[in-house]
Each structure stands twice: as C-alpha cells, then as structure tokens.
Amino acid sequence: MTAVLDFLFWLFHDGAVSIFGVVTVLAAIAVVVSQNVARMAFWLIISLGCTAGLFFSLNADFVGAAQLLIYVGGTLVLLIFGVMLTASGPFLSIKTSPGEGVLAGVVGALLLSLILYTAYAVDWVNVSPRPIQGRVEVGFNPPAEGNTTRALGLSFLGARPDKDLGSTGVVLTSGYLLPFEIVSVHLLVVLIGAAYLARSKRRKDSSTEASL
Amino acid sequence: MTLLFAAGSIAEFLQGHVYSEAWALVIAALIHAILIIHFFAVAPLFYIWLERKVAGRIQDRLGPTRVGGKFGWLQTLADGVKLIQKEDLCPQAADKLLFRASPYLVFVASFGAFIVLPWSDGWVAQNLDVGIFFMLAVMSLEVIGVILAGYSSGSKWSLFGGMREAAQVVSYEIPMAICALVPVTAAGTLNMVDISWMQSGAFTNWLIFHDPFCLGAFFVYFTVATASVKRAPFDLAEAESELVAGFHTEYSGIRWSYFFMAEYASMFAVSGIATALFLGGWNTGIGIEAALLDPLRGTAKIGALGGFSVGNYIANLVGCVVFITKGCLLVFVQMWVRWTLPRLRIDQVMVTCLKYLLPISCFLFLGVTLWPLAVHQLTGQTTLLSQMNIGGIEFGVPLGNKAYRPIPPRHSGTFESKTSHVEPAVEAPAEIQHTAVVRAAQMRAEVRP
Numbered sequence: 001m002t003a004v005l006d007f008l009f010w011l012f013h014d015g016a017v018s019i020f021g022v023v024t025v026l027a028a029i030a031v032v033v034s035q036n037v038a039r040m041a042f043w044l045i046i047s048l049g050c051t052a053g054l055f056f057s058l059n060a061d062f063v064g065a066a067q068l069l070i071y072v073g074g075t076l077v078l079l080i081f082g083v084m085l086t087a088s089g090p091f092l093s094i095k096t097s098p099g100e101g102v103l104a105g106v107v108g109a110l111l112l113s114l115i116l117y118t119a120y121a122v123d124w125v126n127v128s129p130r131p132i133q134g135r136v137e138v139g140f141n142p143p144a145e146g147n148t149t150r151a152l153g154l155s156f157l158g159a160r161p162d163k164d165l166g167s168t169g170v171v172l173t174s175g176y177l178l179p180f181e182i183v184s185v186h187l188l189v190v191l192i193g194a195a196y197l198a199r200s201k202r203r204k205d206s207s208t209e210a211s212l
Numbered sequence: 213m214t215l216l217f218a219a220g221s222i223a224e225f226l227q228g229h230v231y232s233e234a235w236a237l238v239i240a241a242l243i244h245a246i247l248i249i250h251f252f253a254v255a256p257l258f259y260i261w262l263e264r265k266v267a268g269r270i271q272d273r274l275g276p277t278r279v280g281g282k283f284g285w286l287q288t289l290a291d292g293v294k295l296i297q298k299e300d301l302c303p304q305a306a307d308k309l310l311f312r313a314s315p316y317l318v319f320v321a322s323f324g325a326f327i328v329l330p331w332s333d334g335w336v337a338q339n340l341d342v343g344i345f346f347m348l349a350v351m352s353l354e355v356i357g358v359i360l361a362g363y364s365s366g367s368k369w370s371l372f373g374g375m376r377e378a379a380q381v382v383s384y385e386i387p388m389a390i391c392a393l394v395p396v397t398a399a400g401t402l403n404m405v406d407i408s409w410m411q412s413g414a415f416t417n418w419l420i421f422h423d424p425f426c427l428g429a430f431f432v433y434f435t436v437a438t439a440s441v442k443r444a445p446f447d448l449a450e451a452e453s454e455l456v457a458g459f460h461t462e463y464s465g466i467r468w469s470y471f472f473m474a475e476y477a478s479m480f481a482v483s484g485i486a487t488a489l490f491l492g493g494w495n496t497g498i499g500i501e502a503a504l505l506d507p508l509r510g511t512a513k514i515g516a517l518g519g520f521s522v523g524n525y526i527a528n529l530v531g532c533v534v535f536i537t538k539g540c541l542l543v544f545v546q547m548w549v550r551w552t553l554p555r556l557r558i559d560q561v562m563v564t565c566l567k568y569l570l571p572i573s574c575f576l577f578l579g580v581t582l583w584p585l586a587v588h589q590l591t592g593q594t595t596l597l598s599q600m601n602i603g604g605i606e607f608g609v610p611l612g613n614k615a616y617r618p619i620p621p622r623h624s625g626t627f628e629s630k631t632s633h634v635e636p637a638v639e640a641p642a643e644i645q646h647t648a649v650v651r652a653a654q655m656r657a658e659v660r661p
Contacts, residue, residue: 005235005238008238009238036307038307038310038363038364039307039309041360042309042310042360045317045353045356049353061340061341061342061346062342062345064346065342065345065346065349066345066349068346068349068350068352069345069349072353072356073352073353073355073356073385074352074382076356077355077356077359077382078382080356080359080360080363081359081375081378081379081382083363084359084363084374084375084378085375148341149341149402
C-alpha cells in the first residue's frame with residue numbers, strides 16, 4: 001500500500017516532468033522512424049503536446065499554452081492539411097536510405113552535444129532571477145507558480161518589472177518593445193504577401209479591357 | 213501551476229487531517245479528476261436526451277417517450293448500452309493506428325478545456341492565470357483528431373469531411389479568439405475566476421453590459437463558438453445529406469460515441485466560456501445573493517475536519533448550480549438554432565467567417581480598447597454608471613477595484629518547502645520608488661488584510 005501511495009505521490013508531484021520528458025523523446029524518435037507522413041504528424045502531435053506538458057509542470061503556463069496553440073493547434077493542422085491536399089496516393093510514405101540515416105544521426109549527435117555543453121556551462125542557481133519586493137502582484141498564484149502573464153506583457157510594452165526595479169543605479173531597459181514591434185511588422189508583411197500570392201488571379205481578356 | 217493535477221486548496225485542507233502530505237495530494241487529485249470526468253460523462257447523456265426532445269418539439273413530434281418512464285429520460289443510457297455492445301470495426305483501407313487513436317485525441321482535447329472552467333468561487337480544478345488562453349489553446353486541438361479521423365479512414369466521404377473541418381475550424385478560431393479578447397481587455401486579466409469575480413453584484417456588472425462592444429462581442433462569439441463545435445447550421449464536416457456522415461462515416465460502436473461525447477461536452481465548454489466571460493459566471497445577477505451567502509462562508513465548521521465549512525460548501529454549491537444553469541441555457545439555444553436554421557454551403561460558411569465575422573470582431577476589439585479612454589474623457593470615470601449603492605447592491609464599481617489581491621503567504625506548513633523556493637526579497641531602492649508600478653504595489657500592500 002505504501003509503495004502504491006509513494007508511486008502515486010511521485011506521479012502527481014514530481015513524476016509529471018519525467019513522464020512528459022520520456023514521452024516527448026520517444027514520440028520524437030517515432031517521428032523519425034515512421035515512414036508514413038500522417039503518422040509522423042501524429043507522433044509530432046504527441047511530442048509537441050508533451051513539451052507543452054513539460055512547460056506546465058515547470059510553472060511556465062503561458063509558454064505551455066502558447067506551445068499548444070501555435071505548434072500543436074496551428075502548425076500541425078496546416079501540416080496535416082498540406083499532406084491531405086498534396087498526397088498522390090491514399091497514404092504517402094517516405095523511405096530513407098541507410099546513408100541518410102547515418103548522416104542524420106551524426107548531425108543529431110553533434111547538435112545534442114552542443115546543447116548539453118551549453119546547458120552545463122551555465123550556473124543555473126546564480127542566474128535565476130530573484131523576486132523583487134514591489135513587483136506587480138496581481139492574480140491568484142505567485143509568480144513562482146505560473147503567474148508570469150503580466151510580467152511578460154509589461155516587458156513587451158517596454159518595462160521589465162523583474163529587472164528595472166530593485167537594483168540601484170541601473171539604466172532602465174527598454175524591455176522587448178523593439179523586437180516585439182519588428183516581429184509584428186514582419187508578420188504583417190508576411191500576411192499581406194500571403195494574401196497577395198493566394199489571391200484569385202483573374203485573367204484580363206481583351207474584351208473586358210476594351211470595354212474598360 | 214506547481215501541482216499538475218490538483219489545486220492547492222483541497223490538498224492543503226486535507227493534509228492537516230488526513231494521514232500525510234502524500235495522501236492529501238493523491239486524494240485531492242483524484243477528487244478533482246473524478247468530479248470533472250463525471251460531469252464530462254453525464255452532461256452529454258443529458259444533452260443528447262435534450263437534443264431529441266428539442267428536435268421533436270420543434271418538428272411537432274414528441275421525441276423519446278418510452279424508455280425509463282414518462283419523458284423517455286433513459287433513452288441515452290439505452291443508446292449507450294447499445295453502442296458498447298456494437299462491434300468495433302476498422303475498415304481494410306484505414307490506417308489502423310491513427311483510425312483507433314483519433315477518437316481519443318478529440319476526447320482528451322475536449323476534456324482538457326474543463327480543467328480551468330470556474331464552476332464557483334473557489335471551485336476550479338486548476339486556477340491558472342492564463343485560464344482563457346489555455347482553454348482556447350486546448351480546444352483548438354480538437355480539430356486535429358477530426359482531421360486525422362477523416363484522413364485515416366481511407367474513405368472519400370471521411371476525407372471530404374475532414375478537409376472541410378480543417379478549413380472551417382482554422383478560420384473560425386481567429387474571430388473566436390479575438391471575441392474572447394474583448395471582455396478580457398475590459399477586465400484586464402486572463403484568469404477566469406478573476407473575471408467571474410469582477411462581475412459580482414447586480415447584472416449591470418456583467419461584462420456583456422460593460423460597453424456596447426462587449427455586447428456585440430457576445431453575439432459574435434456565440435455564432436463563432438457554434439461554428440467551432442461544428443453545430444448546425446455550420447456542421448459541414450458531417451453534412452448527412454452530402455457526405456453520409458462526414459468524418460465519422462467509418463466509425464462504429466464506442467469509438468463513434470466518443471466523438472459525440474466530445475461534441476456535446478464541447479458545447480458546454482464554449483457555453484461555459486461565454487458564461488464566465490460575458491454572463492457573470494456563478495453570480496445570479498440579482499445582487500442580493502452576496503448578502504445572503506457571504507455570512508454563510510466560514511460558518512458551521514466541522515470540528516474533526518478543521519477547515520471544512522458547511523456554509524462555504526452551500527454558498528459554492530449555489531454558485532455552481534447558477535453556472536451550470538446558465539451554461540445549459542446557452543446549450544439549449546444552440547440546439548434551438550440547429551433545428552431552426554438550414555445548413556449553409558461550405559463557401560457561405562467561409563464567407564461568413566472571413567468577410568463578416570472577422571472584420572466585425574477586429575472592430576469590436578479596437579472599440580473596447582478605446583472605450584475607457586472615451587468614457588473617461590466624457591464623464592471623468594471609467595465606468596458608464598456612477599458608483600452607487602442601492603439597497604446593499606453595488607452599481608458601477610470599477611472592475612479594477614474588484615480584482616483579486618494576493619494575500620501572502622499562500623501555502624503553510626510542509627507543503628511549501630517542496631513546491632516553491634523563494635529567495636529573500638530585494639528591497640526596491642528609494643530613487644525609483646516613484647514609478648507607477650511600485651506605487652501600485654504599495655497601494656495593494658495597504659489594502660491587504
């Protein structure tokens with residue numbers, strides 16, 4: 001009984017991170033291994049969904065919800081939609097040669113070692129931000145439990161409540177206002193471009209031109 | 213969100229009285245999960261019966277009358293038993309894995325939305341500060357299951373249904389999110405419990421009556437929400453007269469019923485969003501229930517169970533009944549619309565969304581951001597009504613004055629040590645204490661009890 005209880009406690013308390021992590025990795029491997037495009041998309045849903053679960057269990061609620069909305073709800077729907085529209089047969093499959101597998105494995109291992117080296121080079125205990133007295137305290141949960149929405153919103157508007165307040169003689173930062181504006185203008189350009197490319201192309205025949 | 217499955221409150225309450233922290237956490241998690249799963253399972257049973265009755269009455273029939281006595285109220289249960297007995301078929305041409313998995317995707321996405329739905333003051337499975345954003349994000353995953361079901365069935369009818377669903381839902385998600393943003397902008401928070409709190413008191417405090425843009429946003433939201441749960445007149449994905457049964461043509465038995473359970477549960481979920489964002493959440497709108505129920509809170513404590521208060525429970529139960537009633541009324545309107553209006557064509561559905569609903573919702577969103585500025589210029593206050601108190605009911609209280617203010621420390625005892633590591637706070641220096649942010653925090657600190 002105690003063992004069951006201990007297991008359930010671990011599962012609800014700390015186990016979520018481990019379980020989501022393991023499932024993310026396994027589903028990511030399944031994406032690479034499977035040869036059917038629709039199944040790849042399915043495994044990608046599981047993998048990205050579990051990444052969102054990782055964010056949730058690490059108290060990054062906003063990032064987790066954004067991950068679900070953008071990657072799982074947006075990008076993957078478009079991916080499956082694209083597969084459905086472009087597939088020539090009923091179930092499109094992709095076959096990879098062993099050489100490609102080896103090459104991908106080498107590149108993947110190099111990237112993994114780079115990420116691991118970087119992650120272990122940082123002293124995470126000392127760089128993690130400390131809560132500052134006088135920061136914006138609104139909402140039910142403390143910031144350590146996922147209430148980061150206001151801080152994020154303020155930093156997009158140009159104020160960093162975690163940085164600008166509290167340390168003496170610091171020049172007020174501009175937050176993320178400039179990158180946010182650049183990205184939003186960029187997205188607007190992309191939207192207009194997409195609408196221009198996708199517009200219905202009416203052929204002007206000579207009769208209409210003459211009548212005009 | 214420290215604890216993924218359990219809110220702090222029940223766990224905290226239990227750990228002093230039940231055996232240990234571990235038991236408290238496990239029991240709290242199970243209580244939340246089981247309560248929501250039961251609502252998720254029982255609500256579709258009721259709604260499917262209601263749908264048959266509503267359809268019958270609108271078409272001048274009686275609907276089910278025999279199973280279970282007078283009103284045929286056991287009809288859905290009989291259908292459920294029949295569906296469980298049916299053979300679980302999988303077509304030869306289908307992609308077996310995806311075909312079997314996609315009902316669960318739909319089911320899980322629809323169920324996930326219930327995690328943040330505020331049933332009553334303090335009755336919410338996870339009180340997320342990104343509540344409505346989380347809910348919209350999770351509900352947008354339902355379409356993936358539908359598309360995969362349509363694609364993996366290996367049938368042309370299903371494929372057409374899935375493609376229509378993809379085109380329709382991806383388009384309707386945009387005005388839905390923008391319309392949900394309109395009351396969120398007025399309230400200034402994404403937390404659904406907080407938004408419901410702000411609408412307490414008389415019904416004039418409901419966000420639907422906050423300004424003309426919120427009023428418009430409610431009707432646009434309800435139209436778009438009906439489309440996003442693929443209800444008629446927008447049920448193109450399963451259009452029976454054209455596509456046999458659309459994306460679930462090849463499904464049978466219990467897997468087929470999962471799609472329907474998810475659809476009816478989603479109907480309540482979108483109605484719940486509308487209730488919490490526009491229609492006052494768990495508040496009755498009469499304004500006297502606060503005077504009646506607030507004295508109950510904290511009374512009749514059960515000695516052996518320490519913090520458990522019967523008065524609190526009764527007050528919350530009233531709120532929960534009010535919330536579910538409002539949600540069910542909106543679901544009834546969805547059924548009424550379904551059996552009244554004819555189905556649109558797919559091009560009409562897309563034109564309605566992209567040429568009308570999307571620009572309207574953008575206009576409403578722009579309007580609600582300018583509204584407080586305009587009202588303040590004209591009247592010198594941010595609410596249209598002046599602040600007054602008639603018979604104990606508050607009118608025209610600015611929304612910000614009703615916002616929840618945190619009372620630290622939230623956790624007590626051994627529970628905190630495992631969940632959060634709070635470093636010693638750094639004092640803000642004198643030279644920047646004039647900034648608005650600091651001043652707001654100081655004002656908040658003063659009103660704390």
